[in-house]
Amino acid sequence: MVSKLAAGWRIQRRVIGALMIRELITRFGRENIGFLWVMVEPLLFGLLVGLIWSYAKGPEEHGVSIIAFVVTGYLPLTLFRNSVNRAVKVFTVNSSLMYHRQITLTDFIFVRFLIEMIGGMMAYLVVGLLLIYLDLFPVPFDIGWLIVGWLVYCAFTLSLCFVLAPLSEMSDVLEKMMPVTTYVIIPFSGTFNMASWVTPDAREVLLYSPFVNAMEMMRYGVFGDNVTAYFGFGVPIAATMFFLAIGLILCRKVRRILVVE
Amino acid sequence: MIRCVNLGKSYPLGRGRKHVFRNLNFQITPGERIGFLGRNGAGKTTLIKLIGGVEMPTAGRVIRDMTVSWPLGFGGGFQGSLTGYDNARFISRIYGHDYREIKDFVEDFTELGAQLKMPVVTYSSGMRARLAFALSLAIEFDCYLIDEIILVGDQNFHRKCHYELFDKRADRALILASHSFEIIREFCDRAMVLHGGAGVMYSDVNEALDVYSAL
Numbered sequence: 134m135v136s137k138l139a140a141g142w143r144i145q146r147r148v149i150g151a152l153m154i155r156e157l158i159t160r161f162g163r164e165n166i167g168f169l170w171v172m173v174e175p176l177l178f179g180l181l182v183g184l185i186w187s188y189a190k191g192p193e194e195h196g197v198s199i200i201a202f203v204v205t206g207y208l209p210l211t212l213f214r215n216s217v218n219r220a221v222k223v224f225t226v227n228s229s230l231m232y233h234r235q236i237t238l239t240d241f242i243f244v245r246f247l248i249e250m251i252g253g254m255m256a257y258l259v260v261g262l263l264l265i266y267l268d269l270f271p272v273p274f275d276i277g278w279l280i281v282g283w284l285v286y287c288a289f290t291l292s293l294c295f296v297l298a299p300l301s302e303m304s305d306v307l308e309k310m311m312p313v314t315t316y317v318i319i320p321f322s323g324t325f326n327m328a329s330w331v332t333p334d335a336r337e338v339l340l341y342s343p344f345v346n347a348m349e350m351m352r353y354g355v356f357g358d359n360v361t362a363y364f365g366f367g368v369p370i371a372a373t374m375f376f377l378a379i380g381l382i383l384c385r386k387v388r389r390i391l392v393v394e
Numbered sequence: 395m396i397r398c399v400n401l402g403k404s405y406p407l408g409r410g411r412k413h414v415f416r417n418l419n420f421q422i423t424p425g426e427r428i429g430f431l432g433r434n435g436a437g438k439t440t441l442i443k444l445i446g447g448v449e450m451p452t453a454g455r456v457i458r459d460m461t462v463s464w465p466l467g468f469g470g471g472f473q474g475s476l477t478g479y480d481n482a483r484f485i486s487r488i489y490g491h492d493y494r495e496i497k498d499f500v501e502d503f504t505e506l507g508a509q510l511k512m513p514v515v516t517y518s519s520g521m522r523a524r525l526a527f528a529l530s531l532a533i534e535f536d537c538y539l540i541d542e543i544i545l546v547g548d549q550n551f552h553r554k555c556h557y558e559l560f561d562k563r564a565d566r567a568l569i570l571a572s573h574s575f576e577i578i579r580e581f582c583d584r585a586m587v588l589h590g591g592a593g594v595m596y597s598d599v600n601e602a603l604d605v606y607s608a609l
Binding site: 150158389390393 | 405443446447448449450452462464465471472473475476480484485487488489490
């Protein structure tokens with residue numbers, strides 16, 4: 134039993150590794166900076182949007198640097214957007230790999246998400262260090278909360294990918310609805326606002342969003358007592374578990390009907 | 395051994411379903427060579443995909459007690475935008491083999507030379523066939539699944555396949571979907587004729603060929 138599990142784990146690691154390399158080569162090639170491109174997009178997004186906002190609204194808002202505030206919001210949001218967009222139709226584009234039985238549908242979702250997550254973290258690190266050097270970003274008050282918040286945000290995003298990937302194979306409507314949906318949820322993502330800025334009633338609603346909870350953790354980790362952060366673990370963990378379970382069931386269902394050329 | 399139990403596959407068709415075949419029951423023991431015969435669309439390729447685990451059956455199941463290759467046909471198993479070497483590297487990684495050994499074998503078997511550094515989309519069907527065969531032979535399976543369309547290579551390729559698959563690996567099982575009387579007669583011990591959603595296994599290959607040509 135144990136040896137069987139160990140063998141399964143070895144195969145799993147092998148497959149994930151091979152798929153990661155394959156995905157990086159097909160997406161970024163071997164030319165110039167190669168896979169470092171994965172962090173360029175979130176990096177530019179966070180940096181440039183932050184700059185635009187600081188010109189539009191002044192250097193500070195609610196007592197914190199506006200560039201830092203936008204960067205802390207935009208980098209996770211970019212991770213979320215890219216991850217869910219990459220999850221759409223992931224089975225169709227990779228279907229030729231179903232020829233190898235050790236590769237499963239969940240591997241595709243996981244690998245694409247992992248690449249976005251690593252890219253996002255590298256971008257965060259580079260942007261953070263650069264802005265700290267330029268004195269536009271505070272040295273994180275508590276790096277632990279920043280990491281915990283990031284992981285909670287990632288876990289919830291991954292669970293959404295697990296649901297969206299199989300759904301996008303079952304219905305084409307989903308693909309068409311994605312851009313508007315990812316836009317509409319921005320107010321409920323904690324990207325540009327903190328829970329403490331709104332009325333207690335509205336706050337209660339906002340805190341039902343796993344994104345808001347995770348974002349508040351990260352903001353607390355960065356700004357510390359300069360902001361008032363509200364968060365809990367119950368909502369994000371419950372939501373992540375819920376979507377993960379649904380997603381795994383859907384993946385099984387889709388695998389049975391998947392047609393491979 | 396591979397056992398197919400009450401195997402059935404259907405695809406959605408309008409409001410109903412199109413049944414490719416239903417209730418297939420047969421088994422393949424180690425070293426056995428089975429031919430699948432049937433007209434176009436009878437379900438030969440679909441059956442091979444189910445045995446290889448590429449698609450899932452709508453009913454019944456496939457029980458595999460030996461290692462089974464991926465179906466060697468044109469499309470599957472490769473990433474067209476990657477080079478031959480990249481594909482070899484990928485395959486050796488997921489099957490847990492040493493890349494250098496695989497690389498040597500692939501270079502030797504395919505004789506593709508510098509072409510291996512080109513994306514697989516640029517390959518002719520014969521070249522793809524060489525690469526697919528080389529990789530699956532290098533991994534070593536107990537049972538090989540072969541779609542006849544891949545046997546498009548030239549004389550030299552045929553000779554190599556023959557040597558590697560029938561002389562060196564005479565103990566391996568083989569499933570071959572084909573229209574060619576010659577190939578079935580030469581390579582198979584038994585043959586199954588797929589027609590009208592049913593499959594009938596004949597232990598005499600010539601009998602199967604007679605039934606098939608009368609269809």
